[in-house]
Amino acid sequence: MSGSESITQTYLIDTNVFVSAIKKPKKGRKTLQLILKLIRAENIRIIGNDHLVIELYKYAEEFGLKTSIQIVAELFEKMDIISVGRNYRRICKDYFDTTSKADILHAATCLRADAILITNDKDFDRIRDEGVIKVWSVSKAIERLL
Numbered sequence: 001m002s003g004s005e006s007i008t009q010t011y012l013i014d015t016n017v018f019v020s021a022i023k024k025p026k027k028g029r030k031t032l033q034l035i036l037k038l039i040r041a042e043n044i045r046i047i048g049n050d051h052l053v054i055e056l057y058k059y060a061e062e063f064g065l066k067t068s069i070q071i072v073a074e075l076f077e078k079m080d081i082i083s084v085g086r087n088y089r090r091i092c093k094d095y096f097d098t099t100s101k102a103d104i105l106h107a108a109t110c111l112r113a114d115a116i117l118i119t120n121d122k123d124f125d126r127i128r129d130e131g132v133i134k135v136w137s138v139s140k141a142i143e144r145l146l
Contacts (some may be wrong), residue, residue: 006007006042006043007043007099008043008044008045008047009044010044010046010047010113010114010115010116010118011038011039011044011045011046011047011115011116011117011118011141012037012046012047012048012052012106012109012110012113012115012117012118013035013046013048013075013118014052014106014116014117014118014120014121015052015055015056015059015102015117016119016120016121017031017034017035017118017119017138018035018056018059018071018072018075018121019119020049020073021034021035022059022063022067022068022071022139023063025067030142030146031138033140033146034138034141034145034146035071035075035120035140037145037146038118038145039071039074039075039078044070045080045115046075046078046079046080047079047080047081047082047109047110047113047115048075048079048080048081048082048109049081049082049083049084049105049106049109050081051101051102051105051106052102052105052106052109053076053079053081055102056075056076057072058126059072060072064145069122073146080113080139082112082113084105084108084109085112086114088107088108088112089108089109091108091111091131091132092104092107092108092111092127092133093143095107095126095127095129095130095132096122096123096126097123098129101125103121103124106119107132107133108112109128110133110134110135111132111133113133115133115134115137115138116133116134116136117133117134117135118135118136118137118138118141119135119136119137119138120137120138
């Protein structure tokens, strides 16, 4: 591999990461820096699904801040929307005590795309611990990427 080539890593940024960065600007400063790094780094791919797009759009509108709308617009511009078949959702469903369709869909999206999920949601601990998908806390993502 030449020096100009770089490995692309794929991430799905859970909604709670965005909310934390925008809702608590002082506490979430590093989280906001993380999101901006993920958006702007050329060797990083961001993925999502239809539900994530709806969630992010809803929160951006709810916060009504120019910053939140701008960040979501940049995320959408970079984000590859992944269509997830029923088989991926079925695999992931067994690892959740909750019936949250969003959590199952986000996990299935990561499974299909071999992506790392960045979240502070403890509902993903079991699927991470079983090695089905990679899940990083925001702290771990900051430590590794910033």
